[in-house]
Amino acid sequence: MKLKQKKPTRTGSLKLRRRKGKTAVRPVPGAIPLRGRNSMRPWTIKHAPQPATSLHEHIMQADLRPGPCPACGEDHPRATRLHEMGHVVWTPLNWADRAQAKGLEEMVTQVCEDARLNRRHIEAGERVGQLMCAEQIKQLLMVEALTSDIKTMGMAAVASLFTGDEQTVREGLQELVATGMLPAETRRKVESIMGTAGSYLDKPTPTFETETLNLAQWLTRELAEAQAEHEATLARMGEEAEAAREGDDEESEEGEYLVEKDGDKITEVRDGEGLWGVMTMEYPRLKHPNNLLARRTVQRDEGVLPMRPDRVLTDGRMFTRKVHRAKLAVLVDCSGSMGWTPETLHDFLKALPATTVGYYSGSYDSGGPGVLRVVADRGRRCDDEYACQPHGHGNDVDGPALAWLGAQKADMKLWVSDGGVTGAGSTADLRRETKRLMKAGRIQMVPDKETAMAVAQGKRAFEPGRGFHER
Amino acid sequence: MKPLKGAELWKAITTVSPYARRILLYGPPGTGKSYLARVAGVQDSEKVYPVAVHSDLAAVELRGHFIQTKDGFRWVDGPATTAWRNGGRLVLDEIDRAGDDALSFLLGVLDDHETAKLVLGTTGEILTPHPDFTVWATMNGEPDDLPEALADRFPVTMELKAPNPEAFKSLPEDLRRIAQVMAEVPYGDAGHVPLRCFLEFARLREHVEHELAAQVCFGLQAEEILTAVRLAKEVDKR
Numbered sequence: 001m002k003l004k005q006k007k008p009t010r011t012g013s014l015k016l017r018r019r020k021g022k023t024a025v026r027p028v029p030g031a032i033p034l035r036g037r038n039s040m041r042p043w044t045i046k047h048a049p050q051p052a053t054s055l056h057e058h059i060m061q062a063d064l065r066p067g068p069c070p071a072c073g074e075d076h077p078r079a080t081r082l083h084e085m086g087h088v089v090w091t092p093l094n095w096a097d098r099a100q101a102k103g104l105e106e107m108v109t110q111v112c113e114d115a116r117l118n119r120r121h122i123e124a125g126e127r128v129g130q131l132m133c134a135e136q137i138k139q140l141l142m143v144e145a146l147t148s149d150i151k152t153m154g155m156a157a158v159a160s161l162f163t164g165d166e167q168t169v170r171e172g173l174q175e176l177v178a179t180g181m182l183p184a185e186t187r188r189k190v191e192s193i194m195g196t197a198g199s200y201l202d203k204p205t206p207t208f209e210t211e212t213l214n215l216a217q218w219l220t221r222e223l224a225e226a227q228a229e230h231e232a233t234l235a236r237m238g239e240e241a242e243a244a245r246e247g248d249d250e251e252s253e254e255g256e257y258l259v260e261k262d263g264d265k266i267t268e269v270r271d272g273e274g275l276w277g278v279m280t281m282e283y284p285r286l287k288h289p290n291n292l293l294a295r296r297t298v299q300r301d302e303g304v305l306p307m308r309p310d311r312v313l314t315d316g317r318m319f320t321r322k323v324h325r326a327k328l329a330v331l332v333d334c335s336g337s338m339g340w341t342p343e344t345l346h347d348f349l350k351a352l353p354a355t356t357v358g359y360y361s362g363s364y365d366s367g368g369p370g371v372l373r374v375v376a377d378r379g380r381r382c383d384d385e386y387a388c389q390p391h392g393h394g395n396d397v398d399g400p401a402l403a404w405l406g407a408q409k410a411d412m413k414l415w416v417s418d419g420g421v422t423g424a425g426s427t428a429d430l431r432r433e434t435k436r437l438m439k440a441g442r443i444q445m446v447p448d449k450e451t452a453m454a455v456a457q458g459k460r461a462f463e464p465g466r467g468f469h470e471r
Numbered sequence: 472m473k474p475l476k477g478a479e480l481w482k483a484i485t486t487v488s489p490y491a492r493r494i495l496l497y498g499p500p501g502t503g504k505s506y507l508a509r510v511a512g513v514q515d516s517e518k519v520y521p522v523a524v525h526s527d528l529a530a531v532e533l534r535g536h537f538i539q540t541k542d543g544f545r546w547v548d549g550p551a552t553t554a555w556r557n558g559g560r561l562v563l564d565e566i567d568r569a570g571d572d573a574l575s576f577l578l579g580v581l582d583d584h585e586t587a588k589l590v591l592g593t594t595g596e597i598l599t600p601h602p603d604f605t606v607w608a609t610m611n612g613e614p615d616d617l618p619e620a621l622a623d624r625f626p627v628t629m630e631l632k633a634p635n636p637e638a639f640k641s642l643p644e645d646l647r648r649i650a651q652v653m654a655e656v657p658y659g660d661a662g663h664v665p666l667r668c669f670l671e672f673a674r675l676r677e678h679v680e681h682e683l684a685a686q687v688c689f690g691l692q693a694e695e696i697l698t699a700v701r702l703a704k705e706v707d708k709r
Contacts, residue, residue: 025691026662031649031699033706042655045662064661066691082698089702124705126698 024064027081029053029088051080053087060084072133079129079164086117086128092208104216108223111159112197112215113208118162119201130164137165138172145182150190150230151223157194158219161201169194179439183233189226193219276423276430277362277396281404282373286380290353297322328352328456329410331372331401331443333417334361334389340416342384344449345375352456353379356408361389362396362422370397372404395422399433406441413443414452481635487627488512493581495566495625496609499658501665502631503638508562508607517603518559520550524569530576534591546591551580555589558603566608567616574621581606581624632657634666642666643673649699653692664692 029043041058048061062084063077091113092098099109118128137160144153160169173190176182200215299308303319311318330348332340339359340348349355356377362370371391375382398421405413415438423430438445444462446452451468454460460468475483488494489512496504509519522533533551537544554561561580563569569577579589589598614622622628633655639647650669656662668688675684685693 024661025695026656027695028649028652028662028699030652031696032703033648040651042652078694081695085698085702089705120705124701126701 023066025066025077025081026064027060027062027085029058029060029085032085032088034088034093051084053084053091055087055091055093060088069133072130072135074130074133074164076129076131076133079131082121082126083114083117083128083131083163086121087113090117090120090208095208095212098208098213099216102213102217104213105220108155108220109212109216111155112212112219114159115161115197115215116201116206116208116212119206122162123204128163130168131160132165134168134171137168138175141169141172141176142181145176148230148234150186150227154190154193154219154223154226157190158197161194161198166194180435183230183237185233186226186230189229193222193226196222276399276433277368277370279360279370279372279397279400279404282371282386282390284373284375284382284386286374286377286382288381288383290349290376290379290381326412327410328355329405329408329413330355330357330452331405331413331415331417332357332359333395333398333415334359335395335420336393338416338418339389340387340449342387345381345387348449348453349376349381351453355456356410357381358401358404359387359390360397360401361391362394363392368392368394368396370394370401372397372401395420399423399430399437402434402437402441402443405443406437412456413441414455415443415445416448416452417445418447419445475629476632478636480629480631481637484629485511489514491605491627492584493606493625493627494608495614495622495628496607496631497612497614497628498631500611501634501654501658501667503634503666504609504631505562505564507631507635508560508564508609511607513560518554518557519562520554520559521562521564522550523564524566524573526568526570528570528573530572533573533576533580534589551576552589552591552598555580555600555604556598558601559605561604561606563606563608565610566621567610567612569621574618578620578624581621638666642669645700645703646673648703649696653696662692662695664689664696 024047026045029045030040044057044059045064046059046061047064049063051062053060062081064081065077067077068075069077095109095113096106099106121128137156140156141153144150144156157169157173160166170191173182173187177184177187197215197219200218201211203211206212297320299311299315299317300319300321301316303321305320306318307320308318332338334340339361345357348357357375358372359375360370360372362368369391373386373390375387381387398417402415405415421430421434437443444455446455446468451460455462455468460470462468484494484507494508496508498504505521509521513519522528531549533549535547535549535552538547539545548556551561553559563577566577579587584600584602584604587600589600590596591598608625610616614625614628633651636651639651642650646669650664650666653662653664653669654666656664672684672688675688681697682693685697689696
């Protein structure tokens with residue numbers, strides 16, 4: 001008898017289907033009995049980075065990837081699925097119609113409803129975690145700040161209430177103010193909206209009919225007010241900047257501080273025009289090793305390359321793994337009475353031997369030439385006779401020196417300076433350029449050697465409004 | 472006529488089961504085919520002979536064989552021959568896995584009652600099927616996967632895509648709905664969780680932590696299932 005051969009693809013396709021089932025997580029909105037609806041109607045679950053739920057169509061889209069976000073380690077997919085399930089449980093089917101009947105914008109109502117659901121989740125025993133990467137949130141806030149879209153910023157802030165994103169939003173607003181991208185008044189307004197909305201919803205069992213709709217009405221007014229106030233603030237700041245620019249012509253040529261200092265706190269940044277001097281690089285011979293004590297490799301009992309097979313007989317740690325040691329680059333402003341003595345450099349390199357150190361100073365001749373000298377690099381330092389002021393007593397080449405620091409491949413870049421910058425002509429533009437270079441190169445300004453060491457060793461940190469403080 | 476599905480299909484199976492002689496049940500795993508084949512319409516006096524078919528199953532294991540005794544050798548009927556001779560239900564699980572040897576024998580056993588004859592080659596005895604002899608077979612694939620001659624011997628074929636809705640009543644109330652929803656997700660797709668996982672979870676959670684029980688029973692879906700169960704309780708508070 002000739003037997004019919006089985007289809008060869010059968011097993012393969014079955015395996016594929018099984019694999020698919022094992023690599024995706026599916027929320028179960030169908031498990032929620034819905035009032036007045038065809039409750040056993042199946043749901044369509046789709047994978048999409050932007051979560052959404054259609055209660056009418058029985059469609060839920062969410063991130064179905066299992067496990068945490070590979071970028072930041074937070075479990076965003078899980079948080080978004082949990083939030084979307086909240087819509088199935090608590091959002092009424094006709095929410096959009098009810099919002100429309102009250103003349104409310106759908107988007108504003110939706111963010112209020114999002115916040116209410118997040119609050120209900122807490123009541124039900126589970127807090128919605130971070131819905132997005134912190135960096136992504138801060139980037140969105142920055143875009144909103146740059147486009148002066150305070151309405152969207154306010155809505156995003158309200159939607160983050162009672163989630164893991166709430167704190168990130170507050171931090172993002174703070175950073176925007178610190179970098180001068182958002183007026184402090186606007187930040188206060190947005191935070192006030194967050195605070196009021198949070199307090200309003202923070203009660204047992206908030207409902208759509210009362211809390212969401214009332215909050216949406218209030219939020220509509222507040223967002224319009226915040227937008228208007230922000231625009232007024234920007235206009236006022238523009239006028240002030242214009243007045244300051246006119247005043248710059250009358251300023252002395254001695255140079256000004258990048259920041260007005262109140263202890264270590266950064267309080268204000270001003271604006272103007274100017275030109276840097278020409279900088280020359282000097283590379284003295286780096287003769288002296290800095291006694292790198294830290295090991296570059298460690299032995300492990302797991303790994304890929306068995307570099308030490310002899311250790312099988314002792315501790316079994318036959319695999320070698322490289323240790324990543326944080327690299328540090330330091331630029332020292334040697335103008336005026338600033339600068340380090342050779343002993344200061346020794347102390348610093350003793351604590352942090354793998355540091356690249358550059359000294360710079362200018363001719364004190366308003367835009368004259370300057371020199372940047374690399375006195376330590378790759379675990380070695382120069383003779384003490386070169387560890388001194390490289391050119392003159394002036395600044396003049398702060399910009400090119402900062403550009404050099406910004407180009408260093410280091411995990412942390414510190415500029416040891418009092419923040420004073422000079423160049424040819426007006427210094428206001430130099431200050432703006434300095435600020436840009438610091439931001440682009442991710443450079444942190446520190447006032448002295450002690451602070452630089454503490455920051456590099458993670459003992460102290462800078463925080464806008466608080467200055468350098470102990471961790 | 473609409474194709475039978477859901478509760479209607481299960482009702483149809485239980486209605487015809489006392490009378491149908493050869494039934495093939497097919498569908499994804501975890502839908503209760505084997506259980507149904509063993510119990511549906513079985514009378515108190517009726518005997519059931521379950522056989523797990525596999526590629527190395529020999530015809531002698533179904534037909535019977537000689538065993539050595541003090542007096543010499545004695546013939547012992549296999550499950551198929553016993554059911555054929557005395558009446559009873561032969562249940563062939565995973566019939567699509569049958570190898571050539573077993574398949575040739577089964578083609579003879581599964582012939583129509585009116586024409587079927589089974590010759591026990593060693594004894595020369597010729598048997599005709601007992602009027603109460605029935606065969607229920609189950610498989611996971613499609614009937615097309617079977618050799619044509621074998622598929623042709625099952626006049627009644629039924630596809631079971633989801634477990635019997637009545638089976639969910641054996642679960643605690645908070646798990647019934649979600650178990651039904653997840654069992655109905657096509658097998659192999661993300662989110663398909665068979666009923667037996669929920670039955671095991673219900674048993675385990677009486678002895679260990681909920682989370683642990685869910686983790687071992689549902690794997691990746693554990694958190695989603697626990698969330699849905701918890702949120703379903705919130706519905707009453709709306």
